[in-house]
Amino acid sequence: MNVLVVGAGGQIGTELIPHLQKVYGEDNIIAADLRPEIVEKLSQVSRAVMLDALDIRAYSQIVKEYKIERIYNLVALLSATGEKNPQLAWSVNMGALLNSLELAKENNCSIFTPSSIGAFGNDTPHKDTPQDTIMRPGTMYGVCKVAGELLSDYYYTRFGVDARSVRFPGIISNGCLPGGGTTDYAVEVFYDIIKKGEYTCPIPENTYMDMLYMPDALEACTQLMDADPSALVHRNSFNVTGMSFNPKQLFAAIAKRVPGAKFHYNVDPVKRDISASWPDNMDDSCAREEWGWNPKWNMESMIDDMLEAIRAKNL
């Protein structure tokens, strides 16, 4: 299986590349990114090419040259960044998706594009958020995610494109830092506590959000794409979650393991409003029933692993 990962230099891509190499073979994975310095870094671990996903001719050439059979489209401006420049967020997020779907159609590729808890909004039921429910997000990022889910389903029903996706919650990882998201606090806290012994949080202490540890997120990316299509009732996009907590609970659990760690709050009003509009915890039973989703990591095991991995970096 020849797989192209577009937007490969971000938080998910940098860890998805080695995961895909293990599953489908090292030579079959092509990493693409817009930034030359990132392509240079990616080329040390993978076959790598420079690509602006908005340039459909260049994108098409790469899909044809490498005989691509599956596309992971990870190009996105995240929720908080999107509120700083909504027009740019729309043109990048939707432009990359439309090009990816068109090329998937022309070249008979399957395609995975992450959706997000950001697809939900204030009117969504916040507890046990159902798979099929009211969406109406209040951010440009969320508007793109809902539009992207609909567009991907449209390409499936209208053209038969094998498009599948999950609604990722905040992803916690220790490879590459996330950037511009509302859930980033749950990653940043580990770096600051190890480096400085203290962390200032932009999210109110009682705000719950769903989270997922990276190893489970990577499993979702391959497990859903390799699932038997006849078992899929849904496609774009499945609720998936590994844990739900608020900052106060996360910090108390970290403090038990790092004596003397100090936590402060300086709430960012944009992130406060975004996080308040998202689910407290999603119901991911459709993913479990339709393709066997079964995450392994919970908050406690994730914290132990994150602390060990970040301590080992000797920052």
Ligand code: AKB
């Ligand atoms: C964000 O916070 O914007 C992302 C997401 C939940 O999609 N991490």
